[in-house]
Amino acid sequence: MVGLLRKCFLIFVITLCQLANAQTGSENEPIRYVGGQHIDPFRHEAGLRYAIGVENIQTLRANRTNPDMSDGYGWTYNHASNLAYWNGQFYQQYISGEADEHIAPVQTMLVTSKNGKDWGFPQVAFAPYEAPKDVDIPKGSTGYMMHQRMGFYVAPNGRLLTVAFYGHTENPFGENGIGRVAREIYKDGSMGPIYFIRYDSQTKWNETNTSYPFYKKSKDKGFRAACAALLSDKLMTWQWFEEDNGADGFYAPNHLDRSHQAFNWYARKDGKIVGLWKKSYAALSIDGGVSFTDPVKASTFVMSGGKVWGQQTEDGRYAISYNPIDQTQYRFPLAITTSDDGIIYDNLLLVQAEVPPRRFTGRWKDFGPCYMRGILPGNGNAPGTDMWMTYSMNKEDMWVCRIPTPIKYEVTQDVKDDFENMTAEGAVVDWNLYSPKWAKVQLIKETHANQCLQLTDSDPYDYARAIRVFQEGKNVNASFKVKVEEADTAMFEIEIVDKFGNRPVQLSFDGDGFIKAFNGDRMVSLIPYKKSQWYSLRVNYNADGIGSYSVYVDDKLLAENLPAAMAVKSVERISFRTGSYRNTPDRSTPNETNDPPLPGADIRQKESKYLIDDVFISSQRD
Structure with a gap:
């Protein structure tokens, strides 16, 4: 009996210690x-x-x-x-x-x-x-x-x-x-x-x-x-x-x-x-x-x-x-x-x-x-x-x-960003910006009557990027305007992305002078574009099944029900980037190496310049 009591007491003490360690x-x-x-x-x-x-x-x-x-x-x-x-x-x-x-x-x-x-x-x-x-x-x-x-x-x-x-x-x-x-x-x-x-x-x-x-x-x-x-x-x-x-x-x-x-x-x-x-x-x-x-x-x-x-x-x-x-x-x-x-x-x-x-x-x-x-x-x-x-x-x-605080990750209403109520010196409200010294993102006055977002790029190894999170949904209607001022050394990529970073919708203003869209497994040309001219784009995306989307340029349907690049459950952000998607270095990239500097790393390229305006996005969860 004494042994049993001693054993029970020991178990009780051990349990208390375990509870204390988890407090x-x-x-x-x-x-x-x-x-x-x-x-x-x-x-x-x-x-x-x-x-x-x-x-x-x-x-x-x-x-x-x-x-x-x-x-x-x-x-x-x-x-x-x-x-x-x-x-x-x-x-x-x-x-x-x-x-x-x-x-x-x-x-x-x-x-x-x-x-x-x-x-x-x-x-x-x-x-x-x-x-x-x-x-x-x-x-x-x-x-x-x-x-x-x-x-x-x-x-x-x-x-x-x-x-x-x-x-x-x-x-x-x-x-x-x-x-x-x-x-x-x-x-x-x-x-x-x-x-x-x-x-x-x-x-x-x-x-x-x-x-x-x-x-x-x-x-x-x-x-x-x-x-x-x-x-x-x-x-x-x-x-x-x-x-x-x-x-x-x-x-x-x-x-x-x-x-x-x-x-x-x-x-x-x-x-x-x-x-x-x-x-x-x-x-x-x-x-x-x-x-x-x-x-x-x-x-x-x-x-x-x-x-x-x-x-x-x-x-x-x-x-x-x-x-x-x-x-x-x-x-x-x-x-x-x-x-x-x-x-x-x-x-x-x-x-x-x-x-x-x-x-x-x-x-x-x-x-x-x-x-x-x-x-x-x-x-x-x-x-x-x-x-x-x-x-x-x-x-x-x-x-x-x-x-910004409070720190948040969800948007619960439609996006209506014409940038007019933001100050050039202040924040681009609710936009995530990546702005290297040679590839800046900033608000500018394009004309006296129009303020917009500008992405420039003269960096041979980096890019400018602007991301807008919108309300998560399976059906998305996204419209925005793009003007290419210069595009000699960079391409402009636009993606609609899910919360995990998957990219079912992929568009580009390519260096060969064409607006392109991803059609299932490859990029296809939609229409040639001219520099210094605004283009109004609209994307209707549906995540059902493997997903599909249609693309309008200046209210003209140029691609209907293109298969998405990948299947996702929903999407919640749009990305604008002055360079190609990258995922290296990765966890297998050798770290301790003794390589020469990357070629041309210290020399600015000719500047590319892109303008974004009137980003309006609505989405439905079902």
């Missing part, structure tokens, strides 16, 4: 994704729906042979960006190397924008480190490099600091670290002198053997106060932990494993702080970020070596953005999931589904949009209610994105 919202599982959406790893759009209205804008296009068209240096490894909003403009900071990750020289660049759309020319924030004479480089090091998990800090006194970390290649962490540097960014755009704000705690670097003075030597009282405020801000400085784990007790209580990387955080509505790290790790703090529970793997969030970003959004909800794939070398797509309480997340949606060709090979240059970072609490609040993030593409080009 969502507690330190055992701080966050949980409950959505049923998981990615299709074989397609760039990954089988996901779009977060509606996201605008992706390229801020730097790497250029090796024409550096005046990129950064002034021609360096092709660009990565690890950070974002802030201060003094009425955006600030983006990123690291830049000649070609490879963790190979000297590596410096930190700074670029700004007043509106988030038009970005200036990068300037050097922290140049490659030059050590004082007679300083020995540690064994195994090949030089010095910049590294940072944190880029900006707006101090309580209003000063803006930019911050980064100097270390030795090829590993700047731990005993290979030198220290963290800071300098002030002034309102006129200039920058103050560089100071060390903290030396690496595991080494003997100090003011006597490093290249910059300690911040306390500054004669600027306001700058010293800003640095002191940063050093006392526990949440901000947790971002430094993996580079310098505080052997001097700086991070007391110091119980975290330095292998947990790229920390960021947000505050829940109950006051608890949620800490996030790479590889799905999460923890909680109940003391305002002074300490955290042991990080645990939030297994419902599938991710690998790319960063993760979480924040509370302007509508009072929460969002976490990451690459939902467990392969470090293939960091696509860039997705987002949302929550009402910062604990339970649902609806995995696309932020960035494009993966252009990597023009320059280099060490550890993983494919796709990754290392996303938003604006940290306290580092400014951009106008409007949008969520802003920055990221790198292929560890080569730099981007930002604007994500």
Whole structure:
């Protein structure tokens, strides 16, 4: 009997432990994704729906042979960006190397924008480190490099600091670290002198053997106060932990494993702080970020070596953005999931589904949009209610994105977009835009009386794209106008797409001068088109069976009941693109290669230009 009672008690204890380990919202599982959406790893759009209205804008296009068209240096490894909003403009900071990750020289660049759309020319924030004479480089090091998990800090006194970390290649962490540097960014755009704000705690670097003075030597009282405020801000400085784990007790209580990387955080509505790290790790703090529970793997969030970003959004909800794939070398797509309480997340949606060709090979240059970072609490609040993030593409080009809130994926009414009530400087409302520097998407005034959407393209390896989500339906009537101004080096493709990215309806304004449509298994010519002339197109699509569609041009029926390119259950978006559909690189594309640059990668093609107007779409579910 005693043995039976002991056995029952043991089962009871084990059951309690199992329940505790499964308690969502507690330190055992701080966050949980409950959505049923998981990615299709074989397609760039990954089988996901779009977060509606996201605008992706390229801020730097790497250029090796024409550096005046990129950064002034021609360096092709660009990565690890950070974002802030201060003094009425955006600030983006990123690291830049000649070609490879963790190979000297590596410096930190700074670029700004007043509106988030038009970005200036990068300037050097922290140049490659030059050590004082007679300083020995540690064994195994090949030089010095910049590294940072944190880029900006707006101090309580209003000063803006930019911050980064100097270390030795090829590993700047731990005993290979030198220290963290800071300098002030002034309102006129200039920058103050560089100071060390903290030396690496595991080494003997100090003011006597490093290249910059300690911040306390500054004669600027306001700058010293800003640095002191940063050093006392526990949440901000947790971002430094993996580079310098505080052997001097700086991070007391110091119980975290330095292998947990790229920390960021947000505050829940109950006051608890949620800490996030790479590889799905999460923890909680109940003391305002002074300490955290042991990080645990939030297994419902599938991710690998790319960063993760979480924040509370302007509508009072929460969002976490990451690459939902467990392969470090293939960091696509860039997705987002949302929550009402910062604990339970649902609806995995696309932020960035494009993966252009990597023009320059280099060490550890993983494919796709990754290392996303938003604006940290306290580092400014951009106008409007949008969520802003920055990221790198292929560890080569730099981007930002604007994500409207509330974050949504469904449309429940007809689309009637004539673009007249939108402002040229503002958002193209409810349109998802992909806008590289050499293939821009923007609203323009075609004439005094007509505003429309313009897609240009002079990029030999990328394209402009505009997507409009409409109400999901089996029967769709879509009408729109297209004008081809120039089409010398690009073709204009139009597709009606389902929520998984399948493309049953495919049209094009081809380079041979014909409007074409996909007829079952091939493209067929419908009618020749002329440049600088508007064409009104109408597509009636029916998803029944294998699906079919009819095409009208200027109210003339040119193709009736064409078999769809593929069978789908319904459709929900229309896509306009200045180039052919692509799905490479894919998960089988070799990553670590040593190939020459893609031919002509640094040379602009002759510009193609397309205009879109009067997009009207109605749909029926049955």
